[in-house]
Amino acid sequence: MQSLLPFNRTSWRRSCRHAKQCPKDAHRLRAQVFRCVASVQQVPVGATRASPSAVGRPGEELPADSWYTKNIAIPRHVDSVKVAMLEGKGRGLVATRDIALGELVMATPPLVLVTSPQRQRPSGELVVDEILERRLYSSKWFSVLYDGSSRSCKSQLELAPDADAAAPAAAAAEAEASGSSPAAASASSSEAADAPRSARPPEPILASTSAPSPAAATAAPAEKKKGFLASRGPAMRRGKGSAAAGAAGDLGAAAAQLPLPDRREQTRLAKVVKFNCFGDDAEDLAACECRGEQPRGHIGLWPEFALFNHSCAPNTINYVVGEAMVVRASRHIKAGEEVTICYLGRPQLLPVSRRISILAEDYGFECSCARCTAEQAHYDKVEDVYMELFEAVTEQLGPAFLEARAAADEEGVREVQRQVQAWLRRLYGLFRKTLLAPDVRQYVLASLYDAYDLLLSCADALGQGEDASSLQASLKAIEAVSAGSDLHVLLAIRHFDETVRQHGPDSPLAELARQALRRAHVARYGPVSEGMMARLVDLNRKLHVESSS
Numbered sequence: 231m232q233s234l235l236p237f238n239r240t241s242w243r244r245s246c247r248h249a250k251q252c253p254k255d256a257h258r259l260r261a262q263v264f265r266c267v268a269s270v271q272q273v274p275v276g277a278t279r280a281s282p283s284a285v286g287r288p289g290e291e292l293p294a295d296s297w298y299t300k301n302i303a304i305p306r307h308v309d310s311v312k313v314a315m316l317e318g319k320g321r322g323l324v325a326t327r328d329i330a331l332g333e334l335v336m337a338t339p340p341l342v343l344v345t346s347p348q349r350q351r352p353s354g355e356l357v358v359d360e361i362l363e364r365r366l367y368s369s370k371w372f373s374v375l376y377d378g379s380s381r382s383c384k385s386q387l388e389l390a391p392d393a394d395a396a397a398p399a400a401a402a403a404e405a406e407a408s409g410s411s412p413a414a415a416s417a418s419s420s421e422a423a424d425a426p427r428s429a430r431p432p433e434p435i436l437a438s439t440s441a442p443s444p445a446a447a448t449a450a451p452a453e454k455k456k457g458f459l460a461s462r463g464p465a466m467r468r469g470k471g472s473a474a475a476g477a478a479g480d481l482g483a484a485a486a487q488l489p490l491p492d493r494r495e496q497t498r499l500a501k502v503v504k505f506n507c508f509g510d511d512a513e514d515l516a517a518c519e520c521r522g523e524q525p526r527g528h529i530g531l532w533p534e535f536a537l538f539n540h541s542c543a544p545n546t547i548n549y550v551v552g553e554a555m556v557v558r559a560s561r562h563i564k565a566g567e568e569v570t571i572c573y574l575g576r577p578q579l580l581p582v583s584r585r586i587s588i589l590a591e592d593y594g595f596e597c598s599c600a601r602c603t604a605e606q607a608h609y610d611k612v613e614d615v616y617m618e619l620f621e622a623v624t625e626q627l628g629p630a631f632l633e634a635r636a637a638a639d640e641e642g643v644r645e646v647q648r649q650v651q652a653w654l655r656r657l658y659g660l661f662r663k664t665l666l667a668p669d670v671r672q673y674v675l676a677s678l679y680d681a682y683d684l685l686l687s688c689a690d691a692l693g694q695g696e697d698a699s700s701l702q703a704s705l706k707a708i709e710a711v712s713a714g715s716d717l718h719v720l721l722a723i724r725h726f727d728e729t730v731r732q733h734g735p736d737s738p739l740a741e742l743a744r745q746a747l748r749r750a751h752v753a754r755y756g757p758v759s760e761g762m763m764a765r766l767v768d769l770n771r772k773l774h775v776e777s778s779s
């Protein structure tokens with residue numbers, strides 16, 4: 231039987247499906263670095279971190295540096311997007327104004343969050359357990375989030391304005407300003423008393439608010455509880471170091487008395503989790519280092535974030551800071567444009583036919599994003615070479631490289647290098663012959679990232695140092711589809727370092743490489759100061775580049 235929860239929405243770099251068994255050298259190395267595993271069994275759930283040293287004011291984007299100088303709780307921020315009904319997609323989020331590269335689009339607290347001190351994404355079933363255990367199903371979010379039925383993405387809703395959401399954070403911030411501790415301030419307001427470290431996501435504003443949550447309406451008597459909870463051992467029970475955000479206490483004593491929903495409703499809740507949950511093996515490593523936090527594996531439900539639709543070349547980048555899901559514009563977004571994220575993780579860099587089948591299988595929709603549409607429209611012009619090259623790299627040349635390298639067979643590695651280069655030359659020839667538009671070229675090349683990755687590994691194994699042209703080509707392609715991703719940041723650093731090495735720090739090429747490096751970091755971390763940018767670049771160099779070479 232298929233696993234209940236596929237959870238593909240992870241950062242590409244830590245989500246290699248093959249992990250340690252991966253025939254690709256680069257994936258195997260990453261698997262060692264990140265200790266990613268093909269299937270996460272039971273993971274000890276992490277203890278909550280120490281309280282943040284300060285709490286930001288609600289509705290206000292803090293100077294970007296402050297997020298990375300201390301473990302400040304990130305205040306909720308939603309002011310440049312609104313919910314809209316979109317043809318063929320249900321609801322989605324659209325920009326209410328122009329949004330600049332690196333600008334914060336959303337910072338939102340989780341309704342439920344499960345973390346692990348190990349760098350492993352915990353199982354999605356733990357999220358379902360938390361929801362049941364802490365009676366979070368009485369939240370209106372569970373009656374409006376997508377559950378796989380077409381009916382469920384039709385309810386019209388609005389996101390609460392910033393100020394309503396973060397009353398506890400506001401109380402804490404005010405208290406801090408007045409000299410008392412944030413904790414004392416929280417305790418002084420009944421809502422704040424139960425707030426964990428950041429405000430809970432505000433309930434959605436519904437067009438019709440009369441409907442009770444289906445879960446609450448169909449609740450079965452507590453003693454008859456069955457399903458996920460009943461089948462779990464004591465280690466899965468509440469309080470086991472769980473870092474769930476929306477704790478039972480949030481709902482007060484009345485909620486604690488709520489009976490469990492019946493089995494059918496529990497199944498529906500599991501589907502809500504499946505379609506809307508996000509998880510990753512670790513938070514951003516550089517941000518954690520700056521904030522003095524250990525990176526944690528995590529999985530959770532950020533209901534406002536769950537309203538973003540998918541694109542294979544999205545215009546935002548997202549990851550978790552503290553407990554907040556942070557979404558930044560990875561390029562300029564025009565007012566009225568749909569704001570999208572990518573659900574795919576590493577498979578984002580697969581050919582269009584593979585991406586489409588993964589999305590259909592895991593999320594039940596046929597992707598018609600700009601990248602898929604453009605790639606499909608020109609598919610017949612490049613298909614043969616494109617797919618043959620992809621298959622040759624993954625099935626034949628990748629394994630051949632590993633074998634040759636293990637046997638110290640230099641000629642074998644050279645042969646792999648020659649073959650990949652010959653394939654790419656054929657593809658570039660086709661691009662020229664068919665006059666393929668530059669953006670479509672980049673989309674196709676991003677799907678062939680593995681070929682560049684293999685060339686980089688070959689050059690490394692042959693002691694040729696960095697393969698500058700492969701670095702530059704892959705950086706361009708990754709920026710086109712996945713700006714602000716950890717891969718983008720990593721390639722930008724390697725490309726900059728190599729350019730400086732070859733041409734000197736004051737050369738025009740180094741200046742171009744410096745700008746590319748800056749774009750990657752602004753997309754991911756926002757408009758930070760020069761000093762903070764230098765620190766983040768250094769940390770990313772240390773944490774990623776050095777550890778994977």
Ligand SMILES: C[S@@+](CC[C@H](N)C(=O)[O-])C[C@H]1O[C@@H](n2cnc3c(N)ncnc32)[C@H](O)[C@@H]1O
Binds near residue numbers: 599
């Ligand atoms: C996390 S929800 C996103 C919000 C959802 N549209 C809603 O109305 O609640 C994921 C679901 O949205 C729909 N969806 C997301 N991106 C889509 C896209 N690019 N094209 C069509 N449907 C999409 C799919 O049904 C998918 O399973």
